[in-house]
Amino acid sequence: MSTSVPDGNVAAAARSSSTTPLLRLDDVHAEVAGQPVLRGVSLDVAEGEFVAVLGHNGAGKSTLLRTVLGLVPVRGGRISLAGEDITRTATPQVVRKGVSLVPQQRGYFENLSVADNLTFGARAEGRIGLDEIYELFPILRDRRAQLVGTMSGGQRQMVAISIALMSSPRLLLLDEPSVGLQPNLVARVMEVATQVNTEYGITVVLVEQNIEKVLQVAGRVVVINQGLVQMDAPVAEVTADRIWQLL
Amino acid sequence: MDLFVQLLLNGLVAGSLYALVAVGFALIFAATRHFHIAHAAVFAAGGYFAYFLTDFLPVGPAVAAAVLLSVVLGVALVTLLYRPLERRGGAGFVLFLVSLGALIVIDNVFTVGLGAQPARLAAGSWFTTTVAIGEWSLIAGQVALIVVAFLLFGGLVTLLAKTRMGKLVQAFSANPEFVEIVGRKPQVVLVVVYALGSLLAAVAGVYVAADTGMQPGLGETFFIVSVMAVIIGGIGSITGSFVAAMLLGLLQNVLLLVMGAEWTLAAIFVLFLVLITVSPEGLAKINFRRVKASA
Amino acid sequence: MRVQTGNRLVVTVAAATAAVVVSGCGTSSSGSGGGGGAAAGGADGEGYACGADEVTIGGLWAQSGPQAAYGEWFAAGTEMAVEDINDAGGIGGETQLRLQVEDTRALPEPAVVAFQGMVSDGIQYVLSSFSSQTLALAPIAANEEVVLINGGAQSDALGEQGPFLFNTIPLLRNESVALAEKLREDGVGSAAIIYTSDDGGEAARENFEEAFTEQGGQITGVESAEFGGTDFRSQLTKLRATDPEVLVLGAFGQDSDNIISQVREIGWDVPLANTSWVAIPAVLANPAAEGLRLTTIPFEPGEDFQQEYEQKYGEAPESAFIGNYYDGVMIFAEAFEQVCESGAETVSGAALADAMREIGTFDSVYGSELTFEEGTASRPIELAVIEGGAVQPAE
Secondary structure: OOOOOOOOHHHHHHHHOOOOOOEEEEEEEEEEOOEEEEEEEEEEEOOOOEEEEEOOOOOOHHHHHHHHHOOOOEEEEEEEEOOEEOOOOOHHHHHHOOEEEEOOOOOOOOOOEHHHHHHHHOOOOOOOOHHHHHHHOHHHHHOOOOEHHHOOHHHHHHHHHHHHHHOOOOEEEEEOOOOOOOHHHHHHHHHHHHHHHHHOOOEEEEEEOOHHHHHHHOOEEEEEEOOEEEEEEEHHHOOHHHHHHHO | OHHHHHHHHHHHHHHHHHHHHHHHHHHHHHHHOOOOOOHHHHHHHHHHHHHHHOOOOOHHHHHHHHHHHHHHHHHHHHHHHHHHHHHOOOOOHHHHHHHHHHHHHHHHHHHHHHOOOOEOOOOOHHHHOEEEEOOEEEEHHHHHHHHHHHHHHHHHHHHHHHOHHHHHHHHHHHOHHHHHHOOOOHHHHHHHHHHHHHHHHHHHHHHHHHHOOEOOOHHHHHHHHHHHHHHHOOOOOHHHHHHHHHHHHHHHHHHHHOOOHHHHHHHHHHHHHHHHHHOOOOOOOOHHHHHHHHO | OOOOOOHHHHHHHHHHHHHHHHOOOOOOOOOOOOOOOOOOOOOOOOOEEOOOOEEEEEEEEOOOOOOHHHHHHHHHHHHHHHHHHHHOOOEOOOEEEEEEEEEOOOOHHHHHHHHHHHHHOOOOEEEEOOHHHHHHHHHHHHHHOOEEEEOOOOOHHHHHOOOOEEEOOOOHHHHHHHHHHHHHHOOOOEEEEEEEOOHHHHHHHHHHHHHHHHOOOEEEEEEEEOOOOOOOHHHHHHHHOOOOOEEEEEOOHHHHHHHHHHHHHOOOOOOEEEOHHHOOHHHHOOHHHOOOEEEEOOOOOOHHHHHHHHHHHOOOOOOHHHHHHHHHHHHHHHHHHHHHHOOOOEEOHHHHHHHHHHHOEEEOOOOOEEEEEOOEEEOOOEEEEEEOOEEEEOO
């Protein structure tokens, strides 16, 4: 449980507090294609937080999200969700416990219509339904019968985020949702992420490259490098320059 | 002209047979990317089981039980063989070799277990009753085959397009990992596609057993033509595979007008090689996709 | 439901599959002679030892697949001869005979593999069958100097395969010519031919076509079909349009059975004709075969043989194939004895072949004598008809 990372006071403080964090990673190790990618990541995310994870390509950001979801097997350490151990839980079960991932690529079924895609995300008991989604992204209502594969990149990304939201998750994991989008769409995506965090109380973990944008929306910033947490601090305590130094 | 129409009819029969095997394989391949050559064994199993079971049951129940057993065989192959193999990292060519091994073993088990003679299913006299179609004719068994092939194909397309399960299969074909990410179990899809694919192949096997008898090695012959149909039809396209299989059957028979039977299959192979050289995506890229999308 | 990637893999794998399947990976083989590579007696390559306790001969025929019906007769005739020799104390009263059989499914590739195995086990005498298979084996037999006996295949090419192949069955030329002549005698003016594209089927077509036209008959149409195929209806439909008086089948085994059924299924009532190889149980039991005319080689074994056979196999020995293989084994015993009596210590394949030529005429279980004319048995041929599920002499 001990942490040797610099700037780790916030995480340590969170751990020592009496409330159980929604997500806890404890010395998590993981490999991709035989190469170690996560080398002992410890991280707590409290209910309702908006955490941004920064790091350059190959630092292990995507792997971190995929490991939480069970898509990458854990080689060491422990992951728990609201106190419950999910280290070895299969992906579909993790999803049913309230974790949604918007993957970096193809977070949709291109051979199905928008409506069919959204149905795949839906949970009967959820607070978020088609109406809420169409309110967030009105264009999807008009395009609901269209095959996702025939839509523009930005529209597809809206579909991907919508599918993840349709399950009314407790924890939303966003893997670089703004990659390849036009600036106005990037702004819209960040807006939606903030909106679901504040309006629906959904905890958000956002993996991003865009430091400026992150500092505008996140409450806490985590920097990962070489598979280790290099910094974990409230957004108020960090500057873009400080982050650049760690990358 | 007389002859041409009769050859077309015969081609429709051959095409229906290829289509049943091809569509089953296309469905399985599209969803799983498994080169399931043991599909040929499932085809043979349909015929052999039906032949074997008629010793104990009337023809109808025997055929139903045989198709069911073949479905169980197909599902068993994926759940007990391919899936554990994939979990240990085996894929692509390794999986193909395992499937080939399964094919050889199953073929030999049938040969040893059911004797050397061709397994001829006694379907009853209705099967060989001549059905006149204008001045042309087929036997009732052939008519039944064509009807069943079209019905099963139509049913499958409807199932895929209209039902939740069908959409899950389509979703899995496009993006298997994302199916897990939205919280669905991929095992369900594997069982469904193998069950449906095996059902189609088994029906074809039962017909062959009733018509001329099931023999060792026959499954492989049908499988090769069917894989050609799947490639021509555009890999993964159910409708494309069906249409291509029908065309192959028709072509194989109509070509008899201009060449001997020993050359027709060779001619089709040559055409096929030319086609995949020119258009590796198959013939179907444009047309059948639209049909599928609107289905 | 379309997938954009993975094409190349499928194409490659499909090609690999085709190659594997074509090369006959599904071969099953089983030896009925049990284990032990006992060619017994002789040093490798030199042959059997005279006075050995046991010598092994080989049998290569279909135990499975569409031609397995013939395999059963070949096996029965061979096994009975082996048993008769062993019950009488063995060859020369001292050498027991052992039979090693491999399943070839009547296909050349598995036959060649099995044959080479037998040769390396020191076997000098192998009973074979089926035209394609035997023609593939003949050059290897000549090269290895191993005697090859054929009692089942009738392709004419089998008559010209050198000094190590002996046919205990008359060749197709003789039967097809006889069929053509007898049909012309019956006043048949025109015929169509459907044949399978194996050596046997092609020889049947060629011989019949030539003899029939020579006799003034007219061939209205000729169609080929896949050997071991399943659907012959399109070819039959084509031939039907040529309106022949008789349809001649250049096909045997299950192919002939399927063709006969399918002729009637397309509603064609043309009279059928074929040579003796058509008379397998499945065809005799097929109502569609009623009235089919065929040539036969009269096989009239003695009472003792009939009784022994019926006791062992529960049916009368009706096929001449049984006799051809029985004779094949008996000829081996006689030749083996002759070589040893001449003072040799070992019996090589070459010595056996020489002895067979020297003896020339053997007693046959047919109830007549068998004389090799340039390696091929000459026997009488008659015309018969299938009636009431049995082969009956034609009027």
